[in-house]
Amino acid sequence: MEESFVKEKQKKDDEEKHISSNTRSDVIIDCHTKEEEEEEAAPTIVEEAPLRQKTKRVATLDAFRGLTIVLMILVDDAGGAYSRIDHSPWNGCTLADFVMPFFLFIVGVAIALAFKKIPSLKTGVMKISLRTIKLVFWGLILQGGYSHAPDDLQYGVDMKHIRWCGILQRIALVYFVVAMIEAFTTIGKPRVILDHGHFSIFTAYRWIGGFAAFVIYIIITYALYVPNWSFSVLEDDQLLHHYTVVCGVRGHLGPACNAVGHVDRQVWGINHLYSYPVWIRHKDCTFSAPDEGPLRDDAPSWCLAPFEPEGLLSSVSAILSGTIGIHYGHVLLHFKTHSQRLKQWVAMGFGFFIIGIILHFTNAIPINKQLYSLSYVCFTAGAAGIVFSGFYILIDVWGFRKPFLFLEWIGMNAMLVFVMAAQGIFAAFINGWYYKDPENSLVHWIQKHVFINVWHSRKLGTLLYVIFAEIAFWAIVAGILHKLRVYWKL
Template identity: 75%
Template sequence: MADPKRVEEGLIGHTQVGNEEFNMDGHDHHKKEEARIYDDAVVLDPTDLHDKEKSSHHIHDEQNQPLPPIKPKTKRVATLDAFRGLTIVANDAGEAYPRIDHSPWNGCTLADFVMPFFLFIVGVAIALALKPNAMKLDFDVAENTQGGYSHAPNDLSYGVDMKKIRWCGILQRIALVYLVVALIETFTTKLRSTVLNPGHFSIFTAYRWQWLGGFVSFVIYMVTTYALYVPDWSFTVHDDQGTTEIHSTVKCGMRGHLGPACNAVGYVDRQVWGINHLYSQPVWKRLNACTLSSPSDGPLRENAPSWCRAPFEPEGLLSTISAILSGTIGIHYGHVLIHFKGHSERLKQWVSMGLGLLILSIILHFTDAIPINKQLYSFSYVCFTAGAAGIVFSGFYMLIDVWGQRTPFLFLEWIGKNAMLVFVMAAEGIFAAFINGWYYETPDNSLVHWIRRHVFVDVWNSERVGTLLYVIFAEITFWGVVSGILHKFGIYWKL
């Protein structure tokens, strides 16, 4: 039978997210003598912690001289750092092979896991950082605004037309999901019991308000997606030379359509933000209906549908409402980490939920009920990516915290601890753009271009293999070393 003493603070003592501490050993330690107040202790409840802190100031030696309090040991959640580092690394993978780049429409590739994995991480971190005895909310959000400004790394131009600025982006989505999930977590602290009742589903009932918030976002998304009427719409773009304006009209007049042209997700963004403020290079241009080069980028077919040239916002309003579910599932995994003291109990909760989400998503996708679609952030996509995140997180937990295989994943931990730095400087191309800015005669004759071409591509006589090796050794390995050095000196970029 499950132990009813799973309290709000959890039977965990020394793992840290930001300045928060947790114990990942999974063992139920007995209270020791007061001289070991903090060393390897387990905080059973807030009064227990208070009593221990108070007694630490009253311990005296043989001459009745007070001893200084013993400071707690600190240790970050290695699993969460490594998982965050893996997500950063995966963000660069699609550059090498188009088939693992973002799916042009239905389906899910490696690159499509990055956004929901980050939202999952945000959810886990919120649960840990907003525990009742939390002192400070401090964790990394490793994303950058994708609205304009820098056009790095290959295009050295800088600036943005405010008339066409993209209002949405990755950071904006993370901010909204974080805001909703964190507010629910904050305002429901006093509404839930500090002790879980026995039973597999007690964790769900204890945090019913969080799940209610996720359910509301699900209802809003589903009702709007399938019930909103999408009329015909028009747009204007320039040709490939950027000189001639092309005016096009997309025929719709329907409800519940999940294709590129007439879905409710795009319609909501056109109405709320305005068509000029949407992403102008959507991945659907790599669809076979648009280009013969599919799934790679290429020139549009002569008879390509008009919507192939149209803008579409992949981080729009309605799809971001759906993304709240990713954060909700992530915070559930954090709650399990807090409440359940044993490795087996945690893994049982995590793996069962992850497998259940994967099975549900696969059924929905292959029955064509709700296809997996990153651009729409469909419900099946939420389930598929959250389930995968749960399984990968559980795998890392087994390897790192249960079996103690931490050394092979240290570079991921280092990257995860400095995720903001690595994403902005590497994935967004800021560092490469700085190096490219110093060139000889032509912009293509820079150090970065020379290394990529002569050290990797020409040696292997393959653009794809060379690019993949460049990403592994010149980007991932390089930033792993940089992150390790910064970690050695305790230097971290944070929000």
């Protein structure tokens, strides 16, 4: 009897040990809502201590996404006052130039995590296709020319001049390509088991999407012949002036004759490109560079031409940013301790960062956001990896979460804040209620009397308005919505 009892107890202990072992060896998924569980599950952290492990959600994911939205609001609405943080007129990198690659980086991280919860390839393909369509739809509405928010109280677009490209359209393309590759290589496949080697994570998953994008971009950029091209500008709302840009070159990386612009002119048509490119602040166009100013008398004709900063060929290059983000997500899934993850992330981040700097300062491939050059991919992806690692140390390792809660809240409702704040839809709604004159609205009154007049500076007043009346305001709104468990997901 006693012997039977001992054997039964030993068997029970063995079963509990087996369950505990399985818990340590698998990645635990935790979510905020049911919708997030389906779309973007996040792994929990496993502490260094192997016997008494604690688990919690990786808050860095939301905080980094929130940081990206905050940067977008800051540079979009304060960049006009402080051109040093606005997009670089051509070569170089400013604060605004980090926004797009940071977006694509965190999209890649999210893809790696979300696909662990999708039961079948068919379901995965349907989810990817539907989300891509939604992103393109909202991109066309917000940046295609239909919306004139926040200042112009009108809507509608002439289809002859609709802009087919934009921020959400680029995200849609990158998301579709990298998510489809991830779906076909992971869903329904056996769980990847890593070797003990330090580089095993690189061989466990295919970088085929990023590699193919890199090869296509490099070949077209340096081999495609760019002929002369023409465009027309309506001046004084009456006279239509025609200009011709002389090219006839290959591999040119300047504003006028690069392959990126040529591809967009051929695919979309010159009438469907962005009409206010940042190169208007280029030193060849104005003596006020990098600020806006009157055109030089000897300014080349291309200074007045349209150019698409989110064009087709540059978006192909952007696929590499999403691929790097997926790799960071795979590291998060497969490595169980802080030190293991950080070794991978920091080494890769600094590696890409240094490669980008070397390519730029040796003039081999300049850092250029408009072209989405290889050096730009490396430099910004490296910066994203370093910032992501820094957030991870501060928030998830050291536990300094409270100072970054506002970023988490914004990150959880990133689409809502992007549409309402970064795209000015909420401000446009408020501007629609004015007294006698469209300038007599609540938004204009707050800007002028609460910020600009108080500080006797349009630049400083604009910056403070963006920080407090936009970023802080939407952080509070996002926090309230989080408490109510309300999220806008695509």
